[in-house]
Amino acid sequence: MSRRVTRRRFLFRSAHALGTGMALPAVLRSGSIASAAGPSANDRVGIGFIGTGGRGSDHLSVYAQSRKFPAVAVCDVEAANRQRAAKSVGPECGQHNDYREVLERKDVDAVVISTPDHWHAMMAIHACEAGKDVFCEKPLSLTIVQARAMANAARRYERVFQTGSQQRSSGEFRRACELVRSGRIGKIREVMVNVWGTSKPCTLPAEDPPAGMDWDRWIGPAPWRPFNKQLHPYHWRNYRDFSGGSMTDWGAHHLDIVQWGLGMDDSGPVEILPPEGTGPQYVTYRYANGVVVKCGETAVQGVRFVGDYGKINVNRGYFQAAPEEVATEPLGPADVNLYRSPGHHEDWQQCIRTRGRPITDVEIGARSVTVCHLGNIAIWLNRKLQWDPFKEQMVGDPEAARWLDRPTRAPYHL
Amino acid sequence: MLSFLLALVFLAAPEVGVSTPEALLGEILPGLASTDSAQIDGAWRALERACFEAGRPGAENERKALSLAIAAKLGADVPESARVIFLRALEIVGKGEAVPALAKLIAPGNPSSIREGARRALDTNPHVNAKKALRHALGQAEGSLRVGVIHSLGVRRDFLATGDLIGIAEDSDLAAKLAAVEALAEIGDVSAVPVVEEALSNLKGPELAVAQRAYLRLADSLVRNDERGQARRIYDKAARISPAHKAAALIGFARAGLQSEIERIASALDDPDPQVGGAAVEAASRITGDGMTKALLVRLERDPSVKLLRILARRRGPGARAALLNAARNTQAANLRLEALRLFGDFSSDRDGRDAIDLLLSALGEGGEVDRVVETTLSRMRGPVTVTIAEQLGKASGDRKLALIRVLGARREVEGLQALESAASDASLPVRTAALQAIGQVGQASSVALLLGILVKAGDAERGAAIGALARLCGDESSTAIVAAFARAEGADRAVLLRVIALRRDPGSVDRLKKAAGEPSSLVRLAAIEGLGFSNDLSALPILLEVIEKGTEAEQSLALRGALRFGDQIARDDRSKALAIYLKALDISEDPKDLSMALRGIAETSGPENLKRILPHLKKGPLQREAGRAALRLAQRLPEDQQAGAKEVYELVLALDPDHTTASQCVRRLRRLGVDVDLARKRGFVTRWWILAPFPNPQGSLWEKALPPESGVDLTKPVESEGEKYEWKMYHTPSPRGVIDLADAGYSSEFAGAYLYAEISVKSACDALFKMGSDDQIACWLNGVKVHAYRASRGLEVDKDTVEVKLTEGVNRILLKILNDTLDWGACLRITDRAGKPLDFAQKES
Structure with a gap:
């Protein structure tokens, strides 16, 4: 036939x-197999925000007044950014220039990474190693090897890791x-x-960085070059x-x-x-x-x-x-x-509780x-x-x- | 060499027009050394293109020539900025030939940017001498360069550096010590184990965390180097550090395939720590070999759980299949059994899987959730399931038979067709009908003869299913057979076949329908008219209009429905023709669907003169809302001297519980005519707002900027910002949901900001909820205190954000800041008590 x-x-x-x-x-x-083992719906999940510029501020506004997923710390290499971000949360919000300080905080259970791409891999891998769940802005990495290392770290430390490609x-x-x-x-x-x-x-000429800007840390793992607006x-x-x-x-x-x-x-x-x-x-x-x-x-x-x-x-x-x-x-x-994801942030939050894999x-x-x-x-x-x-x-x-x-x-x- | 030169000429011609690597570099050097950004950019890109081209496979000589030419340009006579870029180029193309130059440049005496550039170029250089140069640099480098060299040796996994790195791991320079520990972990020599363990015992705080991470990486590297025993020992020790390390160690056991750790992984499945439990699931699913499957089966026997079943299903294999079979057959727990039945869907029904199919088939017919799960599983199970189900179909009866037919339809595989075709002659009508539907789903052209035969002799239910099936059949041969049957058929059969032709929409179908519309048989004519109405082919409209005027009552009805479908298509180009169709429908049709289409069309195409034709439809019934919308639209078109009549229409429509848009428009129109209506107040919305807008909000910058209203509102004074004066303007929203549509209120929307101010009074202090929605960003102050902020783009949803507030006795001042990115913008605020009941409050009105 x-x-x-x-x-x-x-x-x-x-x-x-x-x-x-x-x-x-x-x-x-597969992650949903362990669904019974997550924290209860009433547990408080403290969030640290690494990078509080445009996109980071968008994310922060979702959590700034949240009771169950409160923003507890913000980190930015530009002082004005982190001060504005902290102000939107409240006086108890921690402010940091170095993301490693955020990862050391016991009250931070998860981090939202909204820095330029060249920082994503290092921050996300260190966050996984520090036992934090991760929401990392897209694109996930600067290189292919970095992306693989990030996936390996998330699996190794059994972290809930949402990539910010929210169209899913x-x-x-x-x-x-x-x-x-x-x-x-x-x-x-x-x-x-x-x-x-x-x-x-990049061939941009050198300019003076704005006051309160830690430019060396902004450059971080990328090849050195001076500030330019x-x-x-x-x-x-x-x-x-x-x-x-x-x-x-x-x-x-x-x-x-x-x-x-x-x-x-x-x-x-x-x-x-x-x-x-x-x-x-x-x-x-x-x-x-x-x-x-x-x-x-x-x-x-x-x-x-x-x-x-x-x-x-x-x-x-x-x-x-x-x-x-x-x-x-x-x-x-x-x-x-x-x-069916209930929403990109909501899906991440839900998976933090159920220990499932986000969308x-x-x-x-x-x-x-x-x-x-x-x-x-x-x-x-x-x-x-x-x-x-x-x-x-x-x-x-x-x-x-x-x-x-x-x-x-x-x-x-x- | 020739192709290299040609390539360079081609690539570089637009900018430099040179023909050898040396000449190219000579030409671009001034650009690289320039202080002008554009010149550097052009030169760098030309250099890159040359590197990319020379690096292509099979062009080793060209690559080497370019690499040597670049290396020759690294002397101190070349400006430092250009040398840094040349070093970046060697990261891309440099191999052994570049190492001597790089080794010189990483040495002391060179500028730090050159030394760092040389390190990077050695880091990516695949030649063995690059490692040697890095090892040599280790003894000469200092500070962050030394740390960089150490990391590069780790990245290169240079075993020969192990001795030096072990020495540095005892260094007093903490940064170098940590880098050495990490590099040793990457290299993965057994001699590094005591060094890293010593670091674990000596370090504290963040440095200890680095050593712990290195410890696990060392184990991974040992696995890679086939030192599994040492790796196991490290994972074992690491597992005692913390739950996080235990989780990581479990994954390590699995990745290394350590069968000796199976029981430990299995035990960790019950660990109360979610991280450990989750890692155990991952490890148990991932570890290779039968041992884990056996361990899971033992645990399943002792303590059955859905979790164990799912892990087994992920592991696949005969053992897992047997466990699922056992759970499906013998377990008393309904959820376990259902899960087992569901998980079979992930398996292929290969030759060993017949028992699974038999089990599923035996469960079919139990009813309820079991039947639903089994049907789904059988529908999606891979492998030769269809043949087995087809065999079973002949023996089945009742609901079971119907379920099997649905499965065969869902599987859409030709192997089920014969059984379905047999079922199409079953004694039971539901079975015959279901079989015909399933035959359509399978969609094989070979079914056409059977379906045509049924079409002409079956009853209505079967005929309907056969028509649907024929419409779905694949292939030109199906179309040809159907057209041939139509040519032979007469009377009712011919009409039915015409319906099939209409549904298939094959090429030529509209012409056949047009021709058939003139046939003497009324049944054929009716089928043709109906088909033309569905054809989406405007050439059919004249025939339909003619039938509306001259046809029988039944023909008119079908033609009218078809013509109405064409209404929207012609309304733009020929409004009067479309309106005539709509009005005709009001005259001759009693079908609510026709009338609804007509009312919608009249609202779009008619002037107020037809208002009287619409008003009778405002009476209770399915057309009430549609008629309300149409009446509103036509009333809006009434001239000034007939506004009294318009007011009556608005009040009439508003009394009909219309949709939001219609209600808002009615309220707005009535207010213009002096009638105060406020539907949203009853639901607790604040409806009277003073608006100060639109402020420019480029790139969302207004969020961070506090304009004067945020420190206090004086409605009597204009506000100045960036040289512009803004005045507060009162806005009373007509929306029944209290929405302040800022675009509708007349404020431009693209990247704009607005302040909305309201005063409300309560009789006594109370706890309350502010329920807000916004498009896009919103900040809210109550009595000068910020109580809410949401900063992201979104559409407006009523009650999207809820904030608990305390209202003071008397006047309470509410300020909203609304910022828009693009398109619509607005907000709404509703005040309720803590239980969600609308609060009783008064609004400041002027």
């Missing part, structure tokens, strides 16, 4: 034959990924992602020593959704091609199953999954399926029903940021890369492999 697959078959079939195996890790989260906690993205993984638009051929912009060497507080993302640019900043959102939608949370692409020609620029990722992801100056909103028999386009507050029918039939038992667990954050970093490396080196997602190693290109990590400035050490 013919098993030829056609459009209509795919419009109405589930993902059963496509990938129930792939669906399992996302649906059944949004209904429209979950819905898109459920439909894609349930095979509603057939076999996925191509994914278009509208993220573009990498980082470059272009670096702090806003534009450090343009520079490679501190960030991967938009490719990691927004890639940690949209490429994270690609990984989710393709069921690749424990894997990644096998080939990465740099942009070509003078037209719209994009990096091309190829996955082992043949899916091609084009990430760059694509004329799509957010992320567009293109299957044999339809398309699903999703962005923040935007969802469009073509044909519309693919999104109207409810998901059945054999379809992929993904975990964007560190392992997921590490895999997603790895995809972003690979894109950057392909752009920088301007050549095709072969990647082994199982071993997390470059294949046949030792000079490209040098970009998997970077030396830290003495005396800093991961």
Whole structure:
């Protein structure tokens, strides 16, 4: 009997034959096994905030007046920032210039890390070692090796670790990924992602840092360079020593959704091609199953999954399926029903109590940021890369492999 | 070499136009040495591109040539800033050939930035001589450079440095000592064990934490170096330090595959410390070998739990499967049994899994949660489950048969098709209907003949299911067969097949429907008209309009429904034509759905002259709200001299419990006409606010800035900020939910800020709740004291934030600060007692 697959078959079939195996890790989260062992709902969980600039302040406002998850300490290398942050909490809030002091505090059970990217790995790993649960802003790391080290530390010390890629906690993205993984638009051929912009060497001239700014500590493990107001507080993302640019900043959102939608949370692409020609620029990722992801100056909103028999386009507050029918039939038992996060902070808080794995667990954050970093490396080196997602190693290109990590400035050490 | 030169010419041509590495470096050196940022940037990027290109696979000679050329530019005659950048380049391309130059530069006498740059370049340099140079530098470096060199030796896992590092671990320089301990841990030589252990016994505070971390890393490195015995001893000792270290040690045992520690891991599953318990779950799931499975099975026998079952399911294997089978068969605890039945869904039903399928099948029919779980598990279980279920289907009856049919449908596998097709001729109508639906889910073209046969001889229920199934069938051959059957069919059969054609929306279907709309058979015509109404093809509209005018009553009804669907499509381009369809619907249809569509369309397309056509629908019934919305819209379009009539309409609509938007608009209109209405007050909302806005809020900066209202409000005086004058303006929200929509109130919204001030009076002091919502950020002061702040972007939700407050007797002053990023903005505040009941208070009104 013919098993030829056609459009209509795919419009109405589930993902059963496509990938129930792939669906399992996302649906059944291992951490939930230990669910009975967490602190009770009434336990107070003290939060320390490392980095209280723009994004850090956003996070702090969620907890500043919380009784069950109170902000107990703030840390920032700019005195004005930490003073403002502490003031928003109250007189009892501790203020620190050095994050290690926050980690030493007994009343801090968990930390929210919202510093520039080049600090994430060191702070998060030290937090795990100090027994603190972690909410770390995206992109998770500055390098691929750092991301792996962060995931290893979180597992070693059994920490609840939420990556700040909060789109996984949004209904429209979950819905898109459920439909894609349930095979509603057939076999996925191509994914278009509208993220573009990498980082470059920093050549900014020296300027005087603002009063109360510990610039040496801001630089931390990155190569030394003098202060310039272009670096702090806003534009450090343009520079490679501190960030991967938009490719990691927004890639940690949209490429994270690609990984989710393709069921690749424990894997990644096998080939990465740099942009070509003078037209719209994009990096091309190829996955082992043949899916091609084009990430760059694509004329799509957010992320567009293109299957044999339809398309699903999703962005923040935007969802469009073509044909519309693919999104109207409810998901059945054999379809992929993904975990529903109650909200990104709420999910983290809930998991701190249940000791479960949050929606964007560190392992997921590490895999997603790895995809972003690979894109950057392909752009920088301007050549095709072969990647082994199982071993997390470059294949046949030792000079490209040098970009998997970077030396830290003495005396800093991961 | 030629390709290298060509590559350089190509790459560098836009900026430097040179053809050898030396020439390239000579050209870009002035840029690198410049004090102009743009020049440095251009030169650095040209250098990088050359490095990236030369580093490609298969271009070793080119890489080496460039590396040597860069190394030759590291002399003291080159400005320090340029040398630092050249050293960054050697981090990318340098190998053995660069080591001599780097070894010189890391030595004393060079500027610190050059020494640090050389260390970094040696750190990433893969050549064995780079390690040697780092070891040599160890004796010459001092301060943070020395610490950096030590860490680099650790990163490089240089066994030959172990002796030197052991010496430094006893150093009086604490930073160097700690770095040496960490580097020794990374290298993982057995001789480092007593050194790290001594550090553990001598250090305190944060330094001790570093040593403890190094201790665990040392064990990991020993595992990597195949020294598992030593590693086990370290994990064992570390486990006694703290629960956190015990957790880490358990993971270490598992990663090292230490079978001797299985019982310890299993025991830790019951540890009261959540960190240890969680690590034990992870370790028990991860450790390789059968030993852990056996240990878990023993524990499961003694003390069955869902946790143990889940760990076993993660471990997979025959032992785990047997445990699940046993739990599913023999346990008395319902939750355990259900979990076991559920966990089978994660297993593949390979040749050893037949017993699991049999068990699941035997449980099917027990009813309730068990049936639901079994059905789900069978639907998602991988492997050849379908064949077994198909075999069972012939022997099943009643609800069990229906459940098996649903499973086969959900599995959508062709192997289940034959059994489903047999079930389609079952004596039971529910079975036949379910089978037809499942056949549609499987979607094989081979089912078309069967379904067509059923279509023409079955009753209504079966026919409906067969139509749905035919609509879902895959393949051009299905379409061809259906069209051929349609061509042969007559009367009722022909009509039914036309419905299938309409649902499939294959190419050419609209043309077939148009043609059929003129056939003599009324049944065929009705099916065609219905199909055209669903077609989304505007070319069908003229036919539908003609049928509305000339067709029979039944045809009119179907054509009208179809035409209404096209209403929105044509309303923009041909308003009068759309309105005619809507008004016609009001005239001839009694169907609430038609009438609702018509009312909505009239509201969009009509002037007030049709108000009288709408008012009769305001009576109680399913159309009341829709009619209310339409009446409001049309009343708003009444001229000035007919506002008395409009007032009556607003009052009439408001009395109907309309939706929020309609109610707000009615209230606003009535207030304009002098009628005071305040629906939100009854629910405890503060509805009268003085607004001071809009202040610029670039990049959200206003959050940190305290403008004059935060230190005191004087409603009579304007407020000055950055050269602009702002005046307090009274706003009485029309929203029945007390929402102050600042955009609606006339304040521009993009990156703007506003202060909202209200005074309320209570008869006596009391505890109360402020229930607030905001879009985006909000801060709230009560009687000058800040009681709440939320700083993040969000949409407005009523009662989103709740704050406990104490109100004083008499007047209480409330100040809100609302900041917006983009799009809408606003806030609401409701006052209740501590039990959530709206509080009785008076508002300052002017």
